[in-house]
């Protein structure tokens with residue numbers, strides 16, 4: 117099969133390799149559509165702290181079942197998406213689907229090799245989730261990032277009428293903002309410096325949109341919502357954390373969503389102490405976030421279509437990566453069809 121093989125930082129290419137071999141527990145899947153995400157780009161460029169080369173990258177995808185174990189309820193031809201991480205399978209966290217809490221938690225396409233920038237993948241049947249028949253392939257490929265947003269919102273323990281600030285209007289930020297609205301947030305601010313991304317937020321009917329390069333975010337938030345009950349920091353810099361600390365109400369929730377890409381990034385101690393803030397990490401998702409993400413997409417309570425900028429065949433993967441790097445204002449989510457070529 118054809119696959120993108122990554123041997124080390126910046127060392128990746130399209131190669132012809134052996135098909136993966138399913139174990140008796142595995143489903144064999146033909147990948148129909150897969151997304152390039154920020155995590156992949158960090159990984160390709162040697163900036164992902166969890167990377168373990170060599171590997172086939174990729175973790176956001178949907179596909180069609182080629183074969184499934186009889187004991188599963190899955191069948192050949194079913195369209196599915198996959199929970200792209202593994203744990204030890206034995207600990208309490210694994211048994212209850214809270215995989216990021218397993219000491220052996222490993223992400224496929226990051227620390228484990230079999231990612232989805234490939235024509236075929238195999239996955240344990242318990243990690244495979246059927247998609248509704250009417251769901252478009254490109255929407256199915258967005259279940260994984262939507263599950264990140266579901267998880268973040270569930271961790272935030274959002275209540276009705278809550279006021280929410282989302283710092284960072286990329287794919288994950290805009291999905292978090294949409295899920296927050298479904299879960300009852302009455303006011304949602306999206307803070308994003310890129311014009312085109314703010315336009316997307318507007319297209320999704322968000323009204324409180326801040327350009328933090330033109331207006332001080334703290335001033336904007338105080339004027340438009342007062343204090344926030346929840347801040348989702350999808351950027352993760354010293355500046356955004358300080359702003360979050362200022363904007364949160366006493367006992368507010370500071371949600372740490374961004375992958376740690378700065379050494380020793382600390383939580384602002386003074387406001388955390390003075391306002392008794394709760395800092396809550398949100399790392400990927402639990403198993404039960406996937407059916408919820410599928411349901412939110414299927415009922416169109418969350419709309420991913422505006423986030424999809426381009427669809428490319430596998431042999432234009434590098435072009436897709438470079439477009440995302442060089443023109444982040446124009447390209448948000450680029451999807452790849454592994455079985456087609458240009």
Ligand SMILES: [Zn+2]
Pocket residue numbers: 153154155156175176261
């Ligand atoms: Zn991702």
Ligand SMILES: [Zn+2]
Pocket residue numbers: 203204205206207208209210211218219220
């Ligand atoms: Zn475990």
